[in-house]
Amino acid sequence: MRLSYCLRPYLFLLALLASALVASAQTPTNFAPVTMKLAYPELTVQRPIWLCEAPDGSGRIFLVEQGGKILILPRDRSGKEASVFLDITDRKPYASNEEGLLALAFHPQFKSNGKFYIFYTQQNPRRNRLCELQVDKTDKNRADLSTERLLLEVPKPYPNHNGSTLLFGPDGYLYFSAGDGGSGNDPHNNGQSLKTWLGKIHRIDVDTRTSDLPYGIPKDNPFVGKGEGVREEIWAYGLRNVWRMSFDRQTGELWAGDVGQNKFEEVDIIEKGGNYGWRIREGFHAFATNDPPATVKLIDPVFEYDRKLGNSMTGGFVYRGKRLPSLVGTYLCADFTTGRIFAVKRENGKVTQSGVLFTQPKGLIPLRNIASFGEDAKGELYILVFEGAANGRIYELFQEP
Ligand SMILES: [Ca+2]
Structure with missing residues (x-):
C-alpha cells in the first residue's frame, strides 16, 4: 500500500505521512448504523458512572451515582423511581470533577455471601478507598454499612486521574485500575514506577490474606518477589488513567480505555506484566x-x-449480547466530551476494522457526555450519559433489522 502511494505527488505523500498514524479512527467503516435510545425513558439519575447486574439471578440492575449512591433500577423500564441500595453521600466522596463513589463490583459468589466492593474518594489526606461490604441480612435490597471492611487505600497527590474500575476476572481475582496520580505529564513518573499504586492495573485476592494484609496477593502476579519496595499487587503498568475497563466475557481478554493527555486517546488489551508506555508514549x-x-x-x-x-x-x-447481531465480538467505547461512540473489531489477534460507530446529532443541547458503559447478565450494553452538569440518563443502542 505504501509503495503505490510513493508514486503519487510529493505533497500528497507528506499529507499522508502526517495523518498515517491516526487514520484508523477516521477511516470510514462498514459497521451497520446504530441509533441511541433511552433505556429508561422516565428515569433521571445523577452523574451515573457504572451499571451492572447482580450475579445472583435476581435480575436486579445496579447503578452507581458519582455523588455517593448505588441505586437499584426499576424492573419496569417505564418506571420513574430507583430504590437506594447504598448511600455514602454524607462522606462527601464527590469533592471534584473526577472524584466520588467511582466503582462497584459484586463478589462472584455474591448470591451466597452477599459481598460487594466499592472504590471511593476521601480527603485529608486525599485518597481512594477500596472496601468490601455486605448486603443487609434482613433486606437484600439494602447495603449494610456496618459491615464495611477496608482492603486498601490508594493515596492521591492530585484530584484528577483516579482510574477506578473494579472487576472480578475469570480467575476469581479482583482487578482494579489506579490513575497516575493526576496533574499533567505524570510529574512523579508514577506510570513507570513499580513502587507505587499509581498508573497501574492491580490484581488481588479478596478471599485470602497474605501476611498481615487484609487481602491476598496471588502468587503468580507478575511482580511478586521482584525486589524491595516493588508492589506485588501490580498486574500491568505504564497507564495514565484507566477510567473504565472490562473483560471480554467470551475470550477473557481485559480491554482498557486509557485517557490521553495532549493528543491521543487509546484502548489497550492488558497482558500480565505489560508496560503500556505512559509517560514515555x-x-x-x-x-x-x-x-x-x-x-x-x-x-x-x-x-x-x-x-x-x-x-x-x-x-x-466487547459486545456479547443479542440485540445488535452485527456487533457481536466488537469492542465499543466512547469519548466523554463529544459523545462519539467507537467500534473496534479484532479477529485472530488483529484489528480488522475500527472507527466511529455513532456521532451525536448536531446541535444537541445539552450535550450527551458518555461517562461509562454498563453490561447486564445477558451481555446487553447500556450507555451512561451526563446531560448538563448533574442530570444523567441511561441509553441503549439499536439497529434497524
Ligand atoms: Ca499507552
Missing part, C-alpha cells in the same frame, strides 16, 4: 519528556483517536 506516539529510553518492551494500544474526534476516552465492552 501516548497512544502510538512518543510523548515529549526527557525520560531515558525504555529498557523493557512497551505495548502499543489496539486503537487510538485524536483531538478531531474527542479528548477523553470512556472504555466500554
Whole structure:
C-alpha cells in the first residue's frame, strides 16, 4: 500500500505521512448504523458512572451515582423511581470533577455471601478507598454499612486521574485500575514506577490474606518477589488513567480505555506484566519528556483517536449480547466530551476494522457526555450519559433489522 502511494505527488505523500498514524479512527467503516435510545425513558439519575447486574439471578440492575449512591433500577423500564441500595453521600466522596463513589463490583459468589466492593474518594489526606461490604441480612435490597471492611487505600497527590474500575476476572481475582496520580505529564513518573499504586492495573485476592494484609496477593502476579519496595499487587503498568475497563466475557481478554493527555486517546488489551508506555508514549506516539529510553518492551494500544474526534476516552465492552447481531465480538467505547461512540473489531489477534460507530446529532443541547458503559447478565450494553452538569440518563443502542 505504501509503495503505490510513493508514486503519487510529493505533497500528497507528506499529507499522508502526517495523518498515517491516526487514520484508523477516521477511516470510514462498514459497521451497520446504530441509533441511541433511552433505556429508561422516565428515569433521571445523577452523574451515573457504572451499571451492572447482580450475579445472583435476581435480575436486579445496579447503578452507581458519582455523588455517593448505588441505586437499584426499576424492573419496569417505564418506571420513574430507583430504590437506594447504598448511600455514602454524607462522606462527601464527590469533592471534584473526577472524584466520588467511582466503582462497584459484586463478589462472584455474591448470591451466597452477599459481598460487594466499592472504590471511593476521601480527603485529608486525599485518597481512594477500596472496601468490601455486605448486603443487609434482613433486606437484600439494602447495603449494610456496618459491615464495611477496608482492603486498601490508594493515596492521591492530585484530584484528577483516579482510574477506578473494579472487576472480578475469570480467575476469581479482583482487578482494579489506579490513575497516575493526576496533574499533567505524570510529574512523579508514577506510570513507570513499580513502587507505587499509581498508573497501574492491580490484581488481588479478596478471599485470602497474605501476611498481615487484609487481602491476598496471588502468587503468580507478575511482580511478586521482584525486589524491595516493588508492589506485588501490580498486574500491568505504564497507564495514565484507566477510567473504565472490562473483560471480554467470551475470550477473557481485559480491554482498557486509557485517557490521553495532549493528543491521543487509546484502548489497550492488558497482558500480565505489560508496560503500556505512559509517560514515555501516548497512544502510538512518543510523548515529549526527557525520560531515558525504555529498557523493557512497551505495548502499543489496539486503537487510538485524536483531538478531531474527542479528548477523553470512556472504555466500554466487547459486545456479547443479542440485540445488535452485527456487533457481536466488537469492542465499543466512547469519548466523554463529544459523545462519539467507537467500534473496534479484532479477529485472530488483529484489528480488522475500527472507527466511529455513532456521532451525536448536531446541535444537541445539552450535550450527551458518555461517562461509562454498563453490561447486564445477558451481555446487553447500556450507555451512561451526563446531560448538563448533574442530570444523567441511561441509553441503549439499536439497529434497524
Ligand atoms: Ca499507552
